[in-house]
Amino acid sequence: MPPASTTIRIRVRMSARAIDEPHRASSQLELLFDLTFVVAVAAVTAQFAHSIADGHALTGLVPFLQVFFAIWWAWMNFTWFASAYDTDDVAYRLLTMVQMAGVLVLAAGVPAAAEHSDFRIVTLGYLVMRIGLVAQWLRAGLEDPAGRRTALRYAAGLSILQLGWILRFLLAEAGGLPAFADLPSYVGLAILELAVPRWAGGARATNWHPHHIAERYGLFTIILLGESVLAASRGVERALEADEISSPFIVIAVCGLVLLFALWWLYFLIESGEGLHDRRHRSWLWGYGHYGIFAALAALGAGLEVAVEQSGHDIAASPLALGYAVAIPVAVYLAALWAVHALVAEPVIRPAAVVVCVTGILLLPLASRPIGVAGVVAAITAGCVLLVAVTIATTAVRARAGVRRPEPEPSSSGVS
Known part of the structure:
Protein backbone atom coordinates (compact mmCIF):
# COMPACT_ATOMS: atom_id res chain seq x y z
CA MET A 1 0.00 0.00 0.00
CA PRO A 2 1.60 3.35 -0.98
CA PRO A 3 2.14 5.92 1.77
CA ALA A 4 -0.44 8.64 2.11
CA SER A 5 0.57 11.87 0.43
CA THR A 6 0.97 14.99 2.53
CA THR A 7 0.25 18.47 1.19
CA ILE A 8 1.98 21.34 2.95
CA ARG A 9 0.44 24.71 2.12
CA ILE A 10 3.50 26.97 2.15
CA ARG A 11 1.71 30.12 1.06
CA VAL A 12 -1.86 30.71 -0.07
CA ARG A 13 -3.08 34.11 -1.18
CA MET A 14 -5.52 35.32 1.46
CA SER A 15 -8.97 35.93 0.02
CA ALA A 16 -12.48 35.81 1.42
CA ARG A 17 -13.85 32.29 1.66
CA ALA A 18 -17.30 31.50 0.25
CA ILE A 19 -20.20 31.87 2.66
CA ASP A 20 -21.87 28.77 1.18
CA GLU A 21 -18.77 26.56 1.16
CA PRO A 22 -20.05 22.97 1.54
CA HIS A 23 -19.10 20.86 4.56
CA ARG A 24 -17.27 23.75 6.28
CA ALA A 25 -16.19 22.53 9.70
CA SER A 26 -13.71 23.50 12.40
CA SER A 27 -10.11 22.81 11.44
CA GLN A 28 -7.59 20.94 13.58
CA LEU A 29 -5.81 24.26 14.13
CA GLU A 30 -8.98 25.83 15.50
CA LEU A 31 -9.44 22.90 17.87
CA LEU A 32 -5.84 23.25 19.05
CA PHE A 33 -6.39 27.00 19.49
CA ASP A 34 -9.40 26.27 21.70
CA LEU A 35 -7.24 24.17 24.04
CA THR A 36 -5.36 27.29 25.14
CA PHE A 37 -8.69 28.75 26.24
CA VAL A 38 -9.30 25.67 28.35
CA VAL A 39 -6.30 26.77 30.41
CA ALA A 40 -7.42 30.41 30.58
CA VAL A 41 -11.02 29.62 31.55
CA ALA A 42 -9.84 27.09 34.17
CA ALA A 43 -7.65 29.78 35.74
CA VAL A 44 -10.38 32.42 35.96
CA THR A 45 -12.96 29.89 37.22
CA ALA A 46 -10.62 28.65 39.95
CA GLN A 47 -9.97 32.20 41.15
CA PHE A 48 -13.68 33.02 41.26
CA ALA A 49 -14.32 29.81 43.21
CA HIS A 50 -11.77 30.94 45.81
CA SER A 51 -13.58 34.28 46.12
CA ILE A 52 -16.92 32.53 46.64
CA ALA A 53 -15.50 30.12 49.23
CA ASP A 54 -13.93 32.99 51.19
CA GLY A 55 -17.25 34.80 51.33
CA HIS A 56 -16.20 37.51 48.84
CA ALA A 57 -18.28 36.53 45.82
CA LEU A 58 -19.39 40.08 45.04
CA THR A 59 -15.85 41.41 45.39
CA GLY A 60 -14.52 38.73 43.08
CA LEU A 61 -17.32 39.11 40.52
CA VAL A 62 -15.97 42.23 38.80
CA PRO A 63 -12.42 40.86 38.25
CA PHE A 64 -13.98 37.61 37.03
CA LEU A 65 -16.15 39.39 34.46
CA GLN A 66 -13.26 41.63 33.39
CA VAL A 67 -10.81 38.79 32.78
CA PHE A 68 -13.48 36.57 31.23
CA PHE A 69 -14.37 39.38 28.81
CA ALA A 70 -10.73 39.49 27.69
CA ILE A 71 -10.73 35.70 27.18
CA TRP A 72 -14.07 35.68 25.36
CA TRP A 73 -13.21 38.65 23.14
CA ALA A 74 -9.89 37.13 22.11
CA TRP A 75 -11.68 33.92 21.14
CA MET A 76 -14.35 35.88 19.27
CA ASN A 77 -11.83 37.86 17.23
CA PHE A 78 -9.94 34.76 16.14
CA THR A 79 -13.10 32.75 15.38
CA TRP A 80 -14.77 35.29 13.10
CA PHE A 81 -11.51 36.08 11.30
CA ALA A 82 -10.85 32.38 10.71
CA SER A 83 -14.35 31.89 9.35
CA ALA A 84 -13.67 34.53 6.71
CA TYR A 85 -9.97 34.16 5.90
CA ASP A 86 -8.54 30.84 7.09
CA THR A 87 -5.84 29.86 4.57
CA ASP A 88 -4.15 27.23 6.76
CA ASP A 89 -0.76 28.04 5.24
CA VAL A 90 2.52 28.47 7.11
CA ALA A 91 2.12 32.18 7.84
CA TYR A 92 -1.45 31.72 9.07
CA ARG A 93 -0.42 28.89 11.38
CA LEU A 94 2.52 30.79 12.84
CA LEU A 95 0.43 33.90 13.54
CA THR A 96 -2.19 31.69 15.17
CA MET A 97 0.53 30.24 17.37
CA VAL A 98 1.44 33.79 18.44
CA GLN A 99 -2.17 34.34 19.50
CA MET A 100 -2.14 31.04 21.40
CA ALA A 101 0.97 32.15 23.25
CA GLY A 102 -0.81 35.36 24.23
CA VAL A 103 -3.73 33.38 25.67
CA LEU A 104 -1.37 31.31 27.80
CA VAL A 105 0.39 34.43 29.07
CA LEU A 106 -3.02 35.92 29.92
CA ALA A 107 -3.95 32.73 31.79
CA ALA A 108 -0.74 32.95 33.82
CA GLY A 109 -1.70 36.47 34.92
CA VAL A 110 -5.21 35.58 36.10
CA PRO A 111 -4.29 34.89 39.78
CA ALA A 112 -2.51 38.25 40.16
CA ALA A 113 -5.39 40.08 38.46
CA ALA A 114 -8.04 38.41 40.63
CA GLU A 115 -6.22 38.58 43.96
CA HIS A 116 -4.28 41.86 43.74
CA SER A 117 -5.86 43.71 40.78
CA ASP A 118 -2.47 43.39 39.08
CA PHE A 119 -3.18 43.31 35.35
CA ARG A 120 0.42 43.51 34.11
CA ILE A 121 0.62 39.92 32.87
CA VAL A 122 -2.95 39.98 31.54
CA THR A 123 -2.18 43.18 29.59
CA LEU A 124 1.02 41.65 28.21
CA GLY A 125 -0.86 38.52 27.11
CA TYR A 126 -3.48 40.60 25.38
CA LEU A 127 -0.78 42.61 23.61
CA VAL A 128 0.80 39.41 22.28
CA MET A 129 -2.59 38.18 21.03
CA ARG A 130 -3.27 41.49 19.33
CA ILE A 131 0.07 41.46 17.53
CA GLY A 132 -0.85 38.16 15.88
CA LEU A 133 -4.42 39.23 15.08
CA VAL A 134 -3.51 42.66 13.67
CA ALA A 135 -0.86 41.01 11.48
CA GLN A 136 -3.56 38.69 10.10
CA TRP A 137 -5.84 41.62 9.27
CA LEU A 138 -2.99 43.53 7.63
CA ARG A 139 -2.21 40.50 5.51
CA ALA A 140 -5.88 40.22 4.52
CA GLY A 141 -5.89 43.91 3.57
CA LEU A 142 -2.78 43.47 1.46
CA GLU A 143 -3.85 40.32 -0.39
CA ASP A 144 -7.65 40.72 -0.70
CA PRO A 145 -8.45 43.92 -2.61
CA ALA A 146 -12.23 43.44 -2.31
CA GLY A 147 -12.07 43.37 1.49
CA ARG A 148 -9.11 45.72 1.91
CA ARG A 149 -10.98 48.62 3.47
CA THR A 150 -12.71 46.39 6.02
CA ALA A 151 -9.49 44.58 6.92
CA LEU A 152 -7.54 47.81 7.37
CA ARG A 153 -10.33 49.23 9.51
CA TYR A 154 -10.13 46.17 11.73
CA ALA A 155 -6.35 46.49 12.00
CA ALA A 156 -6.56 50.20 12.81
CA GLY A 157 -9.40 49.84 15.33
CA LEU A 158 -7.75 46.96 17.18
CA SER A 159 -4.37 48.73 17.25
CA ILE A 160 -5.77 52.01 18.58
CA LEU A 161 -7.75 50.26 21.28
CA GLN A 162 -4.75 48.17 22.28
CA LEU A 163 -2.87 51.42 22.79
CA GLY A 164 -5.80 52.56 24.90
CA TRP A 165 -5.56 49.45 27.11
CA ILE A 166 -1.82 49.97 27.55
CA LEU A 167 -2.30 53.67 28.37
CA ARG A 168 -4.99 52.79 30.91
CA PHE A 169 -2.65 50.29 32.55
CA LEU A 170 0.28 52.74 32.65
CA LEU A 171 -1.90 55.47 34.16
CA ALA A 172 -3.14 53.08 36.83
CA GLU A 173 0.40 51.96 37.65
CA ALA A 174 1.62 55.56 37.91
CA GLY A 175 -1.32 56.60 40.08
CA GLY A 176 -2.69 58.87 37.38
CA LEU A 177 -5.98 56.97 37.12
CA PRO A 178 -8.25 57.60 40.14
CA ALA A 179 -9.74 54.48 41.74
CA PHE A 180 -13.29 55.59 40.94
CA ALA A 181 -12.38 55.86 37.24
CA ASP A 182 -10.90 52.37 36.97
CA LEU A 183 -14.10 50.46 36.21
CA PRO A 184 -15.69 53.18 34.01
CA SER A 185 -12.52 53.34 31.90
CA TYR A 186 -12.58 49.56 31.50
CA VAL A 187 -16.26 49.58 30.51
CA GLY A 188 -15.66 52.42 28.04
CA LEU A 189 -12.81 50.59 26.32
CA ALA A 190 -14.83 47.35 26.28
CA ILE A 191 -17.75 49.12 24.57
CA LEU A 192 -15.37 50.52 21.96
CA GLU A 193 -14.00 47.00 21.41
CA LEU A 194 -17.53 45.77 20.74
CA ALA A 195 -18.08 48.64 18.32
CA VAL A 196 -15.07 47.81 16.12
CA PRO A 197 -16.78 45.00 14.13
CA ARG A 198 -19.81 47.17 13.40
CA TRP A 199 -17.61 50.08 12.30
CA ALA A 200 -15.18 47.98 10.27
CA GLY A 201 -17.94 45.90 8.69
CA GLY A 202 -19.75 49.05 7.62
CA ALA A 203 -17.36 49.24 4.67
CA ARG A 204 -17.99 45.66 3.58
CA ALA A 205 -19.06 42.71 5.71
CA THR A 206 -16.64 39.80 5.99
CA ASN A 207 -17.55 36.45 4.43
CA TRP A 208 -18.12 34.44 7.58
Whole structure:
Protein backbone atom coordinates (compact mmCIF):
# COMPACT_ATOMS: atom_id res chain seq x y z
CA MET A 1 0.00 0.00 0.00
CA PRO A 2 1.60 3.35 -0.98
CA PRO A 3 2.14 5.92 1.77
CA ALA A 4 -0.44 8.64 2.11
CA SER A 5 0.57 11.87 0.43
CA THR A 6 0.97 14.99 2.53
CA THR A 7 0.25 18.47 1.19
CA ILE A 8 1.98 21.34 2.95
CA ARG A 9 0.44 24.71 2.12
CA ILE A 10 3.50 26.97 2.15
CA ARG A 11 1.71 30.12 1.06
CA VAL A 12 -1.86 30.71 -0.07
CA ARG A 13 -3.08 34.11 -1.18
CA MET A 14 -5.52 35.32 1.46
CA SER A 15 -8.97 35.93 0.02
CA ALA A 16 -12.48 35.81 1.42
CA ARG A 17 -13.85 32.29 1.66
CA ALA A 18 -17.30 31.50 0.25
CA ILE A 19 -20.20 31.87 2.66
CA ASP A 20 -21.87 28.77 1.18
CA GLU A 21 -18.77 26.56 1.16
CA PRO A 22 -20.05 22.97 1.54
CA HIS A 23 -19.10 20.86 4.56
CA ARG A 24 -17.27 23.75 6.28
CA ALA A 25 -16.19 22.53 9.70
CA SER A 26 -13.71 23.50 12.40
CA SER A 27 -10.11 22.81 11.44
CA GLN A 28 -7.59 20.94 13.58
CA LEU A 29 -5.81 24.26 14.13
CA GLU A 30 -8.98 25.83 15.50
CA LEU A 31 -9.44 22.90 17.87
CA LEU A 32 -5.84 23.25 19.05
CA PHE A 33 -6.39 27.00 19.49
CA ASP A 34 -9.40 26.27 21.70
CA LEU A 35 -7.24 24.17 24.04
CA THR A 36 -5.36 27.29 25.14
CA PHE A 37 -8.69 28.75 26.24
CA VAL A 38 -9.30 25.67 28.35
CA VAL A 39 -6.30 26.77 30.41
CA ALA A 40 -7.42 30.41 30.58
CA VAL A 41 -11.02 29.62 31.55
CA ALA A 42 -9.84 27.09 34.17
CA ALA A 43 -7.65 29.78 35.74
CA VAL A 44 -10.38 32.42 35.96
CA THR A 45 -12.96 29.89 37.22
CA ALA A 46 -10.62 28.65 39.95
CA GLN A 47 -9.97 32.20 41.15
CA PHE A 48 -13.68 33.02 41.26
CA ALA A 49 -14.32 29.81 43.21
CA HIS A 50 -11.77 30.94 45.81
CA SER A 51 -13.58 34.28 46.12
CA ILE A 52 -16.92 32.53 46.64
CA ALA A 53 -15.50 30.12 49.23
CA ASP A 54 -13.93 32.99 51.19
CA GLY A 55 -17.25 34.80 51.33
CA HIS A 56 -16.20 37.51 48.84
CA ALA A 57 -18.28 36.53 45.82
CA LEU A 58 -19.39 40.08 45.04
CA THR A 59 -15.85 41.41 45.39
CA GLY A 60 -14.52 38.73 43.08
CA LEU A 61 -17.32 39.11 40.52
CA VAL A 62 -15.97 42.23 38.80
CA PRO A 63 -12.42 40.86 38.25
CA PHE A 64 -13.98 37.61 37.03
CA LEU A 65 -16.15 39.39 34.46
CA GLN A 66 -13.26 41.63 33.39
CA VAL A 67 -10.81 38.79 32.78
CA PHE A 68 -13.48 36.57 31.23
CA PHE A 69 -14.37 39.38 28.81
CA ALA A 70 -10.73 39.49 27.69
CA ILE A 71 -10.73 35.70 27.18
CA TRP A 72 -14.07 35.68 25.36
CA TRP A 73 -13.21 38.65 23.14
CA ALA A 74 -9.89 37.13 22.11
CA TRP A 75 -11.68 33.92 21.14
CA MET A 76 -14.35 35.88 19.27
CA ASN A 77 -11.83 37.86 17.23
CA PHE A 78 -9.94 34.76 16.14
CA THR A 79 -13.10 32.75 15.38
CA TRP A 80 -14.77 35.29 13.10
CA PHE A 81 -11.51 36.08 11.30
CA ALA A 82 -10.85 32.38 10.71
CA SER A 83 -14.35 31.89 9.35
CA ALA A 84 -13.67 34.53 6.71
CA TYR A 85 -9.97 34.16 5.90
CA ASP A 86 -8.54 30.84 7.09
CA THR A 87 -5.84 29.86 4.57
CA ASP A 88 -4.15 27.23 6.76
CA ASP A 89 -0.76 28.04 5.24
CA VAL A 90 2.52 28.47 7.11
CA ALA A 91 2.12 32.18 7.84
CA TYR A 92 -1.45 31.72 9.07
CA ARG A 93 -0.42 28.89 11.38
CA LEU A 94 2.52 30.79 12.84
CA LEU A 95 0.43 33.90 13.54
CA THR A 96 -2.19 31.69 15.17
CA MET A 97 0.53 30.24 17.37
CA VAL A 98 1.44 33.79 18.44
CA GLN A 99 -2.17 34.34 19.50
CA MET A 100 -2.14 31.04 21.40
CA ALA A 101 0.97 32.15 23.25
CA GLY A 102 -0.81 35.36 24.23
CA VAL A 103 -3.73 33.38 25.67
CA LEU A 104 -1.37 31.31 27.80
CA VAL A 105 0.39 34.43 29.07
CA LEU A 106 -3.02 35.92 29.92
CA ALA A 107 -3.95 32.73 31.79
CA ALA A 108 -0.74 32.95 33.82
CA GLY A 109 -1.70 36.47 34.92
CA VAL A 110 -5.21 35.58 36.10
CA PRO A 111 -4.29 34.89 39.78
CA ALA A 112 -2.51 38.25 40.16
CA ALA A 113 -5.39 40.08 38.46
CA ALA A 114 -8.04 38.41 40.63
CA GLU A 115 -6.22 38.58 43.96
CA HIS A 116 -4.28 41.86 43.74
CA SER A 117 -5.86 43.71 40.78
CA ASP A 118 -2.47 43.39 39.08
CA PHE A 119 -3.18 43.31 35.35
CA ARG A 120 0.42 43.51 34.11
CA ILE A 121 0.62 39.92 32.87
CA VAL A 122 -2.95 39.98 31.54
CA THR A 123 -2.18 43.18 29.59
CA LEU A 124 1.02 41.65 28.21
CA GLY A 125 -0.86 38.52 27.11
CA TYR A 126 -3.48 40.60 25.38
CA LEU A 127 -0.78 42.61 23.61
CA VAL A 128 0.80 39.41 22.28
CA MET A 129 -2.59 38.18 21.03
CA ARG A 130 -3.27 41.49 19.33
CA ILE A 131 0.07 41.46 17.53
CA GLY A 132 -0.85 38.16 15.88
CA LEU A 133 -4.42 39.23 15.08
CA VAL A 134 -3.51 42.66 13.67
CA ALA A 135 -0.86 41.01 11.48
CA GLN A 136 -3.56 38.69 10.10
CA TRP A 137 -5.84 41.62 9.27
CA LEU A 138 -2.99 43.53 7.63
CA ARG A 139 -2.21 40.50 5.51
CA ALA A 140 -5.88 40.22 4.52
CA GLY A 141 -5.89 43.91 3.57
CA LEU A 142 -2.78 43.47 1.46
CA GLU A 143 -3.85 40.32 -0.39
CA ASP A 144 -7.65 40.72 -0.70
CA PRO A 145 -8.45 43.92 -2.61
CA ALA A 146 -12.23 43.44 -2.31
CA GLY A 147 -12.07 43.37 1.49
CA ARG A 148 -9.11 45.72 1.91
CA ARG A 149 -10.98 48.62 3.47
CA THR A 150 -12.71 46.39 6.02
CA ALA A 151 -9.49 44.58 6.92
CA LEU A 152 -7.54 47.81 7.37
CA ARG A 153 -10.33 49.23 9.51
CA TYR A 154 -10.13 46.17 11.73
CA ALA A 155 -6.35 46.49 12.00
CA ALA A 156 -6.56 50.20 12.81
CA GLY A 157 -9.40 49.84 15.33
CA LEU A 158 -7.75 46.96 17.18
CA SER A 159 -4.37 48.73 17.25
CA ILE A 160 -5.77 52.01 18.58
CA LEU A 161 -7.75 50.26 21.28
CA GLN A 162 -4.75 48.17 22.28
CA LEU A 163 -2.87 51.42 22.79
CA GLY A 164 -5.80 52.56 24.90
CA TRP A 165 -5.56 49.45 27.11
CA ILE A 166 -1.82 49.97 27.55
CA LEU A 167 -2.30 53.67 28.37
CA ARG A 168 -4.99 52.79 30.91
CA PHE A 169 -2.65 50.29 32.55
CA LEU A 170 0.28 52.74 32.65
CA LEU A 171 -1.90 55.47 34.16
CA ALA A 172 -3.14 53.08 36.83
CA GLU A 173 0.40 51.96 37.65
CA ALA A 174 1.62 55.56 37.91
CA GLY A 175 -1.32 56.60 40.08
CA GLY A 176 -2.69 58.87 37.38
CA LEU A 177 -5.98 56.97 37.12
CA PRO A 178 -8.25 57.60 40.14
CA ALA A 179 -9.74 54.48 41.74
CA PHE A 180 -13.29 55.59 40.94
CA ALA A 181 -12.38 55.86 37.24
CA ASP A 182 -10.90 52.37 36.97
CA LEU A 183 -14.10 50.46 36.21
CA PRO A 184 -15.69 53.18 34.01
CA SER A 185 -12.52 53.34 31.90
CA TYR A 186 -12.58 49.56 31.50
CA VAL A 187 -16.26 49.58 30.51
CA GLY A 188 -15.66 52.42 28.04
CA LEU A 189 -12.81 50.59 26.32
CA ALA A 190 -14.83 47.35 26.28
CA ILE A 191 -17.75 49.12 24.57
CA LEU A 192 -15.37 50.52 21.96
CA GLU A 193 -14.00 47.00 21.41
CA LEU A 194 -17.53 45.77 20.74
CA ALA A 195 -18.08 48.64 18.32
CA VAL A 196 -15.07 47.81 16.12
CA PRO A 197 -16.78 45.00 14.13
CA ARG A 198 -19.81 47.17 13.40
CA TRP A 199 -17.61 50.08 12.30
CA ALA A 200 -15.18 47.98 10.27
CA GLY A 201 -17.94 45.90 8.69
CA GLY A 202 -19.75 49.05 7.62
CA ALA A 203 -17.36 49.24 4.67
CA ARG A 204 -17.99 45.66 3.58
CA ALA A 205 -19.06 42.71 5.71
CA THR A 206 -16.64 39.80 5.99
CA ASN A 207 -17.55 36.45 4.43
CA TRP A 208 -18.12 34.44 7.58
CA HIS A 209 -19.70 31.01 7.17
CA PRO A 210 -22.95 30.58 9.19
CA HIS A 211 -22.66 26.85 9.82
CA HIS A 212 -18.99 27.14 10.69
CA ILE A 213 -19.69 29.93 13.18
CA ALA A 214 -22.56 27.98 14.75
CA GLU A 215 -20.31 24.96 15.14
CA ARG A 216 -17.51 27.03 16.69
CA TYR A 217 -19.88 28.53 19.26
CA GLY A 218 -21.26 25.10 20.05
CA LEU A 219 -17.76 23.74 20.59
CA PHE A 220 -16.89 26.60 22.94
CA THR A 221 -20.10 25.92 24.87
CA ILE A 222 -18.99 22.30 25.29
CA ILE A 223 -15.57 23.50 26.46
CA LEU A 224 -17.20 25.64 29.15
CA LEU A 225 -19.45 22.79 30.22
CA GLY A 226 -16.32 20.66 30.46
CA GLU A 227 -14.69 23.36 32.59
CA SER A 228 -17.66 23.17 34.94
CA VAL A 229 -17.14 19.42 35.23
CA LEU A 230 -13.45 20.04 35.96
CA ALA A 231 -14.27 22.69 38.55
CA ALA A 232 -16.77 20.39 40.27
CA SER A 233 -14.16 17.63 40.32
CA ARG A 234 -11.78 19.99 42.14
CA GLY A 235 -14.49 20.50 44.74
CA VAL A 236 -14.95 16.72 44.99
CA GLU A 237 -11.22 16.30 45.57
CA ARG A 238 -11.17 18.85 48.39
CA ALA A 239 -14.34 17.43 49.94
CA LEU A 240 -12.83 13.94 49.94
CA GLU A 241 -9.86 15.25 51.91
CA ALA A 242 -12.18 15.18 54.92
CA ASP A 243 -12.29 11.35 54.53
CA GLU A 244 -16.07 11.34 54.80
CA ILE A 245 -18.58 10.80 52.02
CA SER A 246 -21.82 12.41 53.19
CA SER A 247 -25.25 12.30 51.60
CA PRO A 248 -25.11 16.05 50.70
CA PHE A 249 -21.82 15.36 48.91
CA ILE A 250 -23.40 12.60 46.81
CA VAL A 251 -26.49 14.70 46.06
CA ILE A 252 -24.52 17.74 44.89
CA ALA A 253 -22.03 15.69 42.88
CA VAL A 254 -24.75 13.74 41.05
CA CYS A 255 -27.06 16.72 40.56
CA GLY A 256 -24.19 18.84 39.27
CA LEU A 257 -23.58 16.37 36.46
CA VAL A 258 -27.30 16.10 35.65
CA LEU A 259 -27.63 19.91 35.69
CA LEU A 260 -24.78 20.38 33.22
CA PHE A 261 -26.25 17.68 30.98
CA ALA A 262 -29.63 19.45 31.00
CA LEU A 263 -28.02 22.79 30.11
CA TRP A 264 -26.13 21.11 27.25
CA TRP A 265 -29.39 19.59 26.01
CA LEU A 266 -31.15 22.95 26.03
CA TYR A 267 -28.38 24.69 24.09
CA PHE A 268 -28.41 22.18 21.25
CA LEU A 269 -32.18 22.07 20.82
CA ILE A 270 -31.71 24.52 17.94
CA GLU A 271 -29.25 24.22 15.06
CA SER A 272 -28.24 27.86 14.68
CA GLY A 273 -26.47 27.54 11.32
CA GLU A 274 -29.64 27.79 9.23
CA GLY A 275 -30.92 30.69 11.31
CA LEU A 276 -27.66 32.60 10.89
CA HIS A 277 -27.77 31.91 7.17
CA ASP A 278 -31.25 33.43 6.89
CA ARG A 279 -30.63 36.30 9.34
CA ARG A 280 -27.04 37.39 8.81
CA HIS A 281 -27.92 40.92 9.92
CA ARG A 282 -28.53 39.61 13.45
CA SER A 283 -25.21 37.80 13.69
CA TRP A 284 -23.48 40.43 15.81
CA LEU A 285 -26.29 40.40 18.40
CA TRP A 286 -26.27 36.60 18.36
CA GLY A 287 -22.50 36.52 18.83
CA TYR A 288 -22.43 39.16 21.57
CA GLY A 289 -25.36 37.53 23.36
CA HIS A 290 -23.22 34.46 23.91
CA TYR A 291 -21.12 36.40 26.41
CA GLY A 292 -23.95 35.91 28.91
CA ILE A 293 -24.13 32.19 28.10
CA PHE A 294 -20.38 31.63 28.28
CA ALA A 295 -19.79 33.73 31.42
CA ALA A 296 -22.73 32.05 33.16
CA LEU A 297 -21.31 28.59 32.45
CA ALA A 298 -17.88 29.59 33.76
CA ALA A 299 -19.44 31.10 36.90
CA LEU A 300 -21.59 28.01 37.36
CA GLY A 301 -18.44 25.90 37.38
CA ALA A 302 -17.08 28.01 40.23
CA GLY A 303 -20.38 27.76 42.14
CA LEU A 304 -20.58 23.99 41.77
CA GLU A 305 -16.96 23.63 42.86
CA VAL A 306 -17.59 25.45 46.14
CA ALA A 307 -20.97 23.76 46.67
CA VAL A 308 -19.33 20.34 46.46
CA GLU A 309 -16.38 21.44 48.59
CA GLN A 310 -18.55 22.71 51.46
CA SER A 311 -20.17 19.29 51.79
CA GLY A 312 -16.84 17.96 53.11
CA HIS A 313 -15.71 20.79 55.41
CA ASP A 314 -16.71 24.24 56.59
CA ILE A 315 -16.04 27.32 54.46
CA ALA A 316 -16.60 31.02 55.04
CA ALA A 317 -19.46 31.44 52.56
CA SER A 318 -23.01 31.20 53.88
CA PRO A 319 -25.53 28.63 52.57
CA LEU A 320 -27.52 31.50 51.02
CA ALA A 321 -24.46 32.75 49.12
CA LEU A 322 -23.64 29.24 47.94
CA GLY A 323 -27.19 28.73 46.75
CA TYR A 324 -27.07 31.91 44.71
CA ALA A 325 -23.60 31.01 43.37
CA VAL A 326 -25.37 28.20 41.52
CA ALA A 327 -28.82 29.76 40.99
CA ILE A 328 -27.77 33.07 39.42
CA PRO A 329 -25.51 31.57 36.71
CA VAL A 330 -28.20 29.03 35.79
CA ALA A 331 -30.87 31.76 35.59
CA VAL A 332 -28.63 34.00 33.47
CA TYR A 333 -27.80 31.08 31.19
CA LEU A 334 -31.46 30.20 30.60
CA ALA A 335 -32.50 33.80 29.93
CA ALA A 336 -29.54 34.47 27.62
CA LEU A 337 -30.05 31.16 25.80
CA TRP A 338 -33.69 31.93 25.06
CA ALA A 339 -32.79 35.42 23.81
CA VAL A 340 -29.99 34.14 21.57
CA HIS A 341 -32.18 31.39 20.11
CA ALA A 342 -34.96 33.90 19.45
CA LEU A 343 -32.61 36.03 17.33
CA VAL A 344 -32.10 33.39 14.65
CA ALA A 345 -35.06 31.01 14.89
CA GLU A 346 -38.40 30.40 16.52
CA PRO A 347 -37.43 29.38 20.08
CA VAL A 348 -38.43 25.84 20.97
CA ILE A 349 -38.32 26.81 24.65
CA ARG A 350 -41.53 28.63 25.43
CA PRO A 351 -41.09 32.10 27.02
CA ALA A 352 -43.55 31.32 29.80
CA ALA A 353 -41.61 28.17 30.71
CA VAL A 354 -38.36 30.15 30.86
CA VAL A 355 -39.89 32.85 33.06
CA VAL A 356 -41.37 30.32 35.47
CA CYS A 357 -38.16 28.29 35.63
CA VAL A 358 -35.88 31.32 36.12
CA THR A 359 -38.15 32.80 38.78
CA GLY A 360 -38.30 29.54 40.70
CA ILE A 361 -34.53 29.06 40.49
CA LEU A 362 -33.86 32.56 41.84
CA LEU A 363 -36.23 31.98 44.77
CA LEU A 364 -34.83 28.57 45.76
CA PRO A 365 -31.70 29.82 47.62
CA LEU A 366 -33.99 31.56 50.12
CA ALA A 367 -34.78 28.06 51.40
CA SER A 368 -31.11 27.16 51.80
CA ARG A 369 -31.25 27.04 55.61
CA PRO A 370 -34.07 24.48 55.95
CA ILE A 371 -33.15 22.29 52.95
CA GLY A 372 -29.41 22.94 52.78
CA VAL A 373 -27.18 23.68 49.83
CA ALA A 374 -27.65 20.13 48.55
CA GLY A 375 -31.42 20.62 48.53
CA VAL A 376 -31.09 23.89 46.60
CA VAL A 377 -28.81 22.33 43.98
CA ALA A 378 -31.15 19.34 43.66
CA ALA A 379 -34.18 21.60 43.21
CA ILE A 380 -32.40 23.75 40.61
CA THR A 381 -31.44 20.59 38.74
CA ALA A 382 -35.01 19.31 38.90
CA GLY A 383 -36.27 22.60 37.46
CA CYS A 384 -33.87 22.43 34.50
CA VAL A 385 -34.67 18.77 33.85
CA LEU A 386 -38.38 19.62 33.92
CA LEU A 387 -37.75 22.46 31.45
CA VAL A 388 -36.03 20.00 29.11
CA ALA A 389 -38.90 17.52 29.42
CA VAL A 390 -41.60 20.16 28.88
CA THR A 391 -39.75 21.56 25.85
CA ILE A 392 -39.35 18.13 24.26
CA ALA A 393 -43.01 17.31 24.89
CA THR A 394 -44.35 20.59 23.49
CA THR A 395 -42.04 20.34 20.48
CA ALA A 396 -43.32 16.83 19.77
CA VAL A 397 -46.94 17.98 20.07
CA ARG A 398 -46.36 20.89 17.67
CA ALA A 399 -44.58 18.59 15.23
CA ARG A 400 -47.49 16.11 15.22
CA ALA A 401 -49.96 18.95 14.80
CA GLY A 402 -47.97 20.21 11.84
CA VAL A 403 -47.97 16.78 10.21
CA ARG A 404 -51.70 16.29 10.71
CA ARG A 405 -52.67 19.78 9.54
CA PRO A 406 -54.64 19.26 6.27
CA GLU A 407 -53.50 21.00 3.14
CA PRO A 408 -55.80 23.83 2.04
CA GLU A 409 -58.17 23.02 -0.78
CA PRO A 410 -57.33 24.76 -4.07
CA SER A 411 -59.75 27.45 -5.14
CA SER A 412 -61.56 27.44 -8.45
CA SER A 413 -59.02 29.87 -9.85
CA GLY A 414 -56.17 27.57 -8.94
CA VAL A 415 -54.75 29.92 -6.26
CA SER A 416 -54.74 28.47 -2.77
